Amino acid sequence: MGDSLKPSSSGSATGNPRNKAALKPGCSLMDWIRLGNSGVDLTGVNGVRRTVSKKELARHNKRNDAWLAIRGKVYNVTRYMEFHPGGEEELMRGVGIDATKLFNDVHAWVNYESLLQKCIVGSLGEADTEGAFIVPRTKSSSKLSAASGQNPAKKxxxxxxxxxxxxxxxxxxxxxxxxxxxxxxxxxxxxxxxxxxxxxxxxxxxxxxxxxxxxxxxxxxxxxxxxxxxxxxxxxxxxxxxxxxxxxxxxxxxxxxxxxxxxxVSSSWKMTVIKSDSITHDTKILVLKYVDCVYNYVPVGCHVMFEAVIDGKVVERPYTPVVSVHPEYPVESSIECLNFMIKSYDNGLLSKWLCSLPTGAVVSVSAPLCVFNPSLLNGRKKLVILAAGTGITPMFSVINWAVHTSSQRLSVSVIFFNKSECDILWGEQLNKLMIDNERFKVENVLSNGSSSWTGKRGRISVEIVQSELPDRQNSGEDNPFTLICGPVNFNQTAESILQKLGYQHEDYYCFH
CATH class of the missing domain: 2.60.40.790 (Immunoglobulin-like)
Structure with missing residues (x-):
């Protein structure tokens, strides 16, 4: 996911497609991160942290004065209201209270600490501080039970x-x-x-x-x-x-x-370019290694934010680390490294800069941001992927998980849209996986293929999608789930097609 994949007005930063709400222009996830880094005080208390009683928390329960608590920390979410993909009404359900249970029920996988790190008011008094070490009983037992009562001294x-x-x-x-x-x-x-x-x-x-x-x-x-x-x-x-x-x-x-x-724990780290290899005429695999002794697990489908100062301006963009989907095409697998697929766009300030970096250059990369969870596929037997261009990048980790790791034994069908043959990213690897694994299929569709191209031609349409995804009422036991990623217009068209075929929001997820 790079410069060309800007969040649309229907994006869901929470990973819950059932609660999507239309966001106003300038209220995307990237806009929120940019606001947090602008120096504006989002805490409402000038950044001076305090202990907040439940009584005080309850007073901040209005749209223009909204605090909530999650896992022992109090956040001022007043400014976040218009950025919340679930809508203001959904967020207001947790305002003025300890919203930990509500959050766990709906968004347990979301990295809220990264999203709201600039909004921290302080600690919640009398909070249930989940995640703390609990003192074990002082007996030499190999199995320990949790301590009761107040949180004791930890030793x-x-x-x-x-x-x-x-x-x-x-x-x-x-x-x-x-x-x-x-x-x-x-x-x-x-x-x-x-x-x-x-x-x-x-x-x-x-x-x-x-x-x-x-x-x-x-x-x-x-x-x-x-x-x-x-x-x-x-x-x-x-x-x-x-x-x-x-x-x-x-x-x-x-x-x-x-x-x-x-x-x-920092929210971003320095990484060094250790390898930069071209895989197409305009796309590179960039291998980055943490400067310090650091490891960050990147869950399936999650991304990080790149930040750079270019021509005196701070530029930030999301990119998804990629993994190999076939063992014959390995990428760097050290825990110290992340692999990125970067396409250089003519009008892409950051993408051109990244593709020009020499070995040894240093970049700033954030902690993983997770707005997708594979649990959305629970109970499904078929996964359909609609991807255009670099929209395939978040799909590689999903494909690897679905084909090699998941116990669900999903059948996976990818419809991959590109302009020409030379634009197909990791095409050889995807074809090899299709040959070796009967549960995986990939169909390439080109809008401007050469005269020798024998595959499908055109752009995303109902007819092309229906080749792998029947009407909802005719989907039978497959109970298919669809993942979408590409340019904004592609995403919007794909969602419209799915809705015409009778699919509801809970039947698909759109990466932005």
């Missing part, structure tokens, strides 16, 4: 290896083991992993963010970077293996630090 209990963690109001656990040369930390979350951040400073200061739970551990001794990450997002298991600098058995894994401030 490491040497008699046990386990830490008890609360995440999204569901108790989970962790464990650790070691050998002479490495130490392994294991976390079991009773929830889908949507956020995982790891950073290491001073070779022993470990910062972890698991969903909304933030942890800081001073390890017993120094370790090497990078670590190995084994992740099962669906069942919520995270396994981290660190190599020790010195071979020795540790007495314990380390010391758990108290009162970890949320600011300890």
């Amino acid at each position: 490491l209990i040497e008699q046990t290896r386990n830490i008890s963690i609360a995440t999204n109001a569901v108790w989970s656990s962790s464990d650790w083991f070691q050998q002479l040369t490495f130490i392994c930390l294991i976390f079991y979350l009773k929830a889908t992993v949507m956020q995982l951040h790891i950073s290491l400073t001073e070779d022993s200061n470990l910062i972890l963010k698991l969903n909304q739970a933030l942890h800081n551990v001073k390890l017993e001794s120094t370790v090497r970077w990078p670590c190995k990450v084994k992740l099962n997002p669906t069942v919520g298991k995270v396994e981290l293996e660190f190599r020790k600098v010195e071979s020795a058995l540790w007495r314990t894994f380390g010391v758990l630090m108290k009162n970890v401030p949320s600011e300890i």
Whole structure:
């Protein structure tokens, strides 16, 4: 997703297509991020954080004075009202109250901390601080129960290896083991992993963010970077293996630090260009590596924001990291790196700049922003993808998940629209996947193909879409779900076609 894919008025930054509302011009996700970086005070309290009682929170319950609380933090969402894709009325449901449960029910996967980071008023008094470490019972048991009562002082209990963690109001656990040369930390979350951040400073200061739970551990001794990450997002298991600098058995894994401030995790990081390879006449694969010891898990279909100062102006655009969909066409897989497919547009200030970067250049990249969740496909048997041009980029991770990872055994059909043969991105890889996997199919449609082109021609239409997607009433047990991504006009036309075929908002999702 690059310069040409600007959010339309129907975009959903929350990932919930059932609650979409028309946004006014200038109220897209990028416009909101731009406002947050403009220096305007969005907190309403001049950025001076405070503890807010529930009584005080309740007073800020109006459209022009709107506060709400999520997981122990209070946010001033007054300015966010017109940017909320679900509409003002939907957001007002949580104003003046602790909206944690409401948020979990509707938007649990959304990275709200990134969206509302410039709106923080302070902490909610008497809040249920989900995500805090809970002191285990002082007995040497391999299984620990959650502590009751007020949140006690957090300290490491040497008699046990386990830490008890609360995440999204569901108790989970962790464990650790070691050998002479490495130490392994294991976390079991009773929830889908949507956020995982790891950073290491001073070779022993470990910062972890698991969903909304933030942890800081001073390890017993120094370790090497990078670590190995084994992740099962669906069942919520995270396994981290660190190599020790010195071979020795540790007495314990380390010391758990108290009162970890949320600011300890940055919202953006510097990344270095380590490779820039052309894959078409105007598109490159850019491989970036974090400058610091950092890892950010990018969930399926999620994107990051690039920021650069070009000709004295701050320019920001969303791009989706890409992954290979076939093992014979690997991309850089180190946890330190992200791969991006960048098309250089004639009028694309940032895309041209990115494509011109030499090896060693440094760029600023945000934390992952997630407005899509694969759970939207629960109960479906068929996934149809309508993509145009670089609109295929967020689909690569979805295809990889659907074909190789998901237990749903979805059949996947891609209709890929381009101008000419040379514009088809990763066409050879997609064709190879179709040959090797009976559940995957790709159909290329060209608007200006050469005389030798034997495939379909034209632009998106009801007839072309119907070749893979029947009328809703005739879809049978497939219960298909459709993903859409392309230029604004393409997205709007695709949505209109789906509606003509009888599909409702819950039957499709449009990336912007």
